Amino acid sequence: MISRRKLLATTAAATTLAAMGGTVALAQDGPIRIGMGMAMSGGLAAGGKAALLAYQIWAEEVNARGGLLGRQVELVTYDDQSNPSTVPGIYSKLIDVDGVDIVISGYATVPTAAAMPVIMQKRKLFLSLFALAANDQFNYDRYFQLQPNGPNAKVEFSKGYFELAMALPEKPKTVALVGADAEFSILALEGARENAEMHGLEIVYDQTYPPNTIDFASIVRTIKAAAPDLLYIGSYPPDSAGMIRAVHEAGFKAQMVGGGMIGLQFAGLKTQLGEMLNNVTYYDLYVPEPTMQFPGIDAFLVRYRERAAAAGVDPLGIYIPPFAYAEMQILERAVTEVGSLDDGALADFIRKTTFDTVVGQIAFGERGEWAAPRILTCQFQGIEGSGVEQFGEAGRQVILHPPEYKSGEHRHPFPASA
């Protein structure tokens, strides 16, 4: 009985090995294969699909130009279902079984962190998209992250907000901090706390709410009772919308309202909230302002928007897709100039080089983060109605900080009509 099983097992294993050998041999002569696990279903799918479209656009372009190192480029993608448990298996399969040449991360922090042990064990180059401080613990030298957080992400997300606040004609004295009990917002609030204390602001409200909260009226009324000069919010898309609505419904007034609010970068939420966004001061990574006209960005966005509706992704595509495209530009230049797919050589090149991309110049520093952070503090201005086109125009999401990208003047107080 057992020997028959062993025979069967040996046959199955031999067949699989033969198939694997075939795949690997093919990979060396055939296309350059870039593998990733990407959220195409589940909670992170909106970001994952938009990133994937950017990768596909790049792959088509590079193939039309004759490919990389004379070989066509092929993307090998698996849906991680926004479930990190699937990620170690996916990356192991990509590297061991599919024999891909390059691996890149999926979308967001948790899947990226979950892939790290497999990647580190195989000593693969790992370009990562929008993972928050995922390499702080691992300190892996072949990891490079595209979100412009810099080495000290938590302080960067609120640095601009508080510097702007302290420059107001009527200097604020008090601040309220509120956010969701989840990874990003906790980090954003920790940074805000540090910045507030550094500027000598009194924190009059400092609370978090469970991630699935839907009613924010009572939270906002409590904050209103504390009458802060500033309101800093660390939130995810559903609660970003909930907080903005609740702030308007409660008639809340302050010198500044906004903060580390995820969701205000997406077309869906921008159009849903429309005029309620006026004078909200929030973080962003890229906005179509004259100070951010980098070579290639307009052409990329045109191509992206032509295909966004069919792909069912964010019609504006100004938050994640340009950075995903920039990631591929970095990879393209590294592979071309190094002249091989050697992970170590590529990592060395990326570490030492400053790259010109559609989101500006990128150089990597400590732990593979951007050497110099570039979190933008922006403000919605002149929003009328809920048309999506206006958010693709200059002057609607005005950059206030950092000063080198400043594109307009800070409007205060909040709300705009007050």
Next chain:
Amino acid sequence: MSSLSTPYVEDRRGGLPRTLVWLGLAAAIGVVLFTVLGRFNSEYAYLAAYGVLQYVVLATGWNILGGYAGYVNFGAAGFYALGVYGSVFLYKLFPDLPVPVMVLVAAGVGALFGLGMGYLTLRLRGVFFSIGTLALSVILHTVIVNWEFVGGARGAYIIRPEDAPFFSSYAAYLCALMFVLAVIAVAIARTVQHSWLGRGLAAIRDDETAAECSGVASLKLKLAATSLSGAVLAMAGAPFPFFITYVDPATAFSLTVAVNTIAMPVIGGMATWIGPVVGAVLIGSLQQLATVTISSSANLLIVGLLLVVFTSIAPFGIMGLLSRRRTVR
């Protein structure tokens, strides 16, 4: 109790020799499994097998209470997360502690939590009990989210060793550990099923009032079942932080774990120990296959469709279908 045991006497035949046969069979399965996985020469095989084996433990653990006693526990993900965070807690205190020790501690904590949950909820019956277990899971989730020491809402990183002694890789080690846990879980489930405890639980499942009238100490038996079930469920979660290396509450209290843990015994058959094993191997393998082939949210769809099919045409699961065919013959 003695009258209840009469129809089941044949199940206890053999005693120790029979146990040795089962242990030998488990060892043989282990040898074959690891020979096959080793031949793949890829960590992927171990990681995929880990996923399936983890569900064997979870489904088997859940079935001790849900299947044998008919008390549907919606808080399986809570127990699993208890094991996950038990390991995170121990890792923060003693980073070099071996994973099997963490598993033992998780089993102890799971058993205690199960006992506590039993005291709080077992006076409820049917849907009220199920909602009670769900509520306890939500409470546990809230505690973890606000407990900074284990990472709170931000999650916690676990830096695992690059390799493990006697194994080709750390993934192989984790897979072997999960196999041992699966064997232990199945051994517990089988022993319970064929003991006075299992017969008492079966009586409770059929009619609790009648069982009590016949002298079955229902609360005591149910408490034993919640403790054992809790221990096995928590045990399944303990190695997970070393598998994934970054744990946040959303991952540990995942809906996928909750759904699969209930769906697998339902599909496999809840009356015997083999049902959850069959369900977990079948659904777990199908999901692993779907992840790297059709690669879409079809994963949960597969579970959903199979649940609909099995609850309508085979309410006693695959094992129920098979035993019915045997009886008909």
